[in-house]
Amino acid sequence: MSTALRVGLFGGSFDPPHVGHLQLARTALAHLALDELRWVPAGQPWQRQHRLADSEHRAAMVRAAIAGEPRFLLDERELRRSGPSYTLDTVRELQAERPEAELYLLIGEDQYQRLPTWHAWRQLVGRVTLAVAGRGAVRPPPPALEAVPHRVERLPMPPVDVSATAIRAHLAAGGPAQGLVPAMVPPEVARYIDRHHLYTDRTDPDPA
Numbered sequence: 001m002s003t004a005l006r007v008g009l010f011g012g013s014f015d016p017p018h019v020g021h022l023q024l025a026r027t028a029l030a031h032l033a034l035d036e037l038r039w040v041p042a043g044q045p046w047q048r049q050h051r052l053a054d055s056e057h058r059a060a061m062v063r064a065a066i067a068g069e070p071r072f073l074l075d076e077r078e079l080r081r082s083g084p085s086y087t088l089d090t091v092r093e094l095q096a097e098r099p100e101a102e103l104y105l106l107i108g109e110d111q112y113q114r115l116p117t118w119h120a121w122r123q124l125v126g127r128v129t130l131a132v133a134g135r136g137a138v139r140p141p142p143p144a145l146e147a148v149p150h151r152v153e154r155l156p157m158p159p160v161d162v163s164a165t166a167i168r169a170h171l172a173a174g175g176p177a178q179g180l181v182p183a184m185v186p187p188e189v190a191r192y193i194d195r196h197h198l199y200t201d202r203t204d205p206d207p208a
Helices: 019-032 055-066 087-097 109-117 121-125 164-172 187-196
Strands: 005-012 036-041 072-074 101-108 129-133 151-155
Touching (some): 019 036, 019 055, 019 101, 019 129, 036 055, 055 187, 087 101, 101 109, 109 121, 109 129
Parallel strands (some): 129 151
């Protein structure tokens, strides 16, 4: 039986973190028997166009959301890194720090389908096991990805009717974050948003 440390990586803008993120993270903990799951807020996501909340706010919201689970860890390395955030750089750093660890990269089905557009994706899939959360029927990988050997674990994730886009739109229209609890936003995150008046001065079309 393998005794390697099992580490999950959960990257994203977390702008803001919501109950869908928490459900996916908890599913991964249980299904993959992870020893720890690192939440990795992106610094400058190279494929994302909308203006993100300041990095210190996004880190603080993640910290608030994950406070009740000791196996959840906030990893701020991408927020400190200059230039675009590439997942491969984070994976390389972690493997240098924790060579004994098995790394599981949490992604959604839509990200799995777009993986061949990622920076140095062939190197990435050779270093991690992809933990893919599907919504609905399982889809085969795109041809470019199917041609490259890679490891996949499917996460049994039921559909979650929540998106950061809808949350930001509600807040930009003047709605209180407390009005999104508990269906969309954890109460600790809602309190932080209201206290710091986040997302009240913008709208954006970018789904997250």
